[in-house]
Amino acid sequence: MNPLNGYDIEDLSAGMTATFAKTITEADIVLFAGASGDNNAVHINQEFAATTPFKSRIAHGMLTASVISAAIANKLPGPGTIYLRQTLKAPVRAGDTVRANVTVRELLKEKKLVWLNTVCTVKDTIVITGEALVKVGSRAPK
């Protein structure tokens, strides 16, 4: 394991798993709106959101998904996601704690690529499922 950059391909095996959890705050929604430019009314306009089936403002799907990014980068296997496929299953509201779980599904050792299954839950509800492909380092001589 390299000190800053997470696991090398030699450190990984199918079934390894890690979790990172974070409460989505109203501030996160504001900051994500600013950073992404996504100012949709369903995220930033409480009066409008109250008229939708959600009844209140919800987090941007990609904000919720970004907790996966933290699980990958901080925990397993490290930075460098190159592919993401995520299906949004349920809305997340400010105050919900999103728990992102990533599990190694397959290693492509020559290419130093790792397939991960990803799932985000809020309590017992699955809010996002998907997969990610991450390029990692190697200690093998080049």
Place this chain on the structure above:
Amino acid sequence: MNPLNGYDIEDLSAGMTATFAKTITEADIVLFAGASGDNNAVHINQEFAATTPFKSRIAHGMLTASVISAAIANKLPGPGTIYLRQTLKAPVRAGDTVRANVTVRELLKEKKLVWLNTVCTVKDTIVITGEALVKVGSRAPK
């Protein structure tokens, strides 16, 4: 077209396209690190990043992808992405302006679903490609 929530299914046809562009700033990277919890060295440690092939800090892939979220939510067809598949092609640095283009590929009228092709570019370089599935509203009587 409804005033806040974007296009209804009746307003959409294959080939419609829209673009939203945003410069990714160093502040966006800091805020995204806070909102996502992803503090990987490649994003927040310039000295480490200088030792990588990128040569400098890069934006979180999901921050870059979030500009697609803005194109969808602000322009075409409106909020409510339920599926995202994105492949990261090239790194983005603070100061790069990401241009997200979304194009309607297919309408599933009964389900009020729209498939979009998505592509993000920085100048002439494609940095992300993918697709998104968005649920939209309808003016048809229920």
Place this chain on the structure above:
Amino acid sequence: MNPLNGYDIEDLSAGMTATFAKTITEADIVLFAGASGDNNAVHINQEFAATTPFKSRIAHGMLTASVISAAIANKLPGPGTIYLRQTLKAPVRAGDTVRANVTVRELLKEKKLVWLNTVCTVKDTIVITGEALVKVGSRAPK
């Protein structure tokens, strides 16, 4: 007193005191997590925090202490803290208003240094105590 930089050593005497107060918001905690890189679960994960003796997320100790920095820099005697010793006495939660009080204890006139006693309270509870050493300017000819 210089216009931007606060009191000169000639303006200060033991016993002078000043207070600055600020409500710690959930947004401050999110931003501090981003700026510091400190994403500990006790600060960002409400479900985890609920299992601790604090019962809810608490502010980073150094965020609370930073209100002292504001009292010193904005009020008395001005910027330039070179020494800080702070003892955390009690947790601070989002919504708490931290009142930082600084009092001049001693002047080292030749070195243009000022010792301050510092205390932060939330209502009647002391949450931080400590001291700070600040270098100030002088109008004396060099």
Place this chain on the structure above:
Amino acid sequence: MNPLNGYDIEDLSAGMTATFAKTITEADIVLFAGASGDNNAVHINQEFAATTPFKSRIAHGMLTASVISAAIANKLPGPGTIYLRQTLKAPVRAGDTVRANVTVRELLKEKKLVWLNTVCTVKDTIVITGEALVKVGSRAPK
């Protein structure tokens, strides 16, 4: 080691060390000014800062010190600092990468307290030195 909260007292021994590094950005300085309320001219007014010996805006000392907070909370031994004594040695500017190193100096096993030596460097320059006292968990039966 507990999954979210870092090392227990049983996991620690004198000499254990950890490092966390982060580039201080202009955005961090802005955000810290907002979160702390410390809007001193030396941090936020480039024209004033140019007239000081620093020649440009510098980071708040407590912002720089907060990288220690991240090293403690993310790496060793986990959250819960109750005492901080830090001496500012040199200014930090936007773009500088602060490397916070914490080393276990002494364990007070019955009280579950850990004394850490702390040092922050920018390249080879020491910018902060100090110590911290952290309360940790225990797996011993109560």
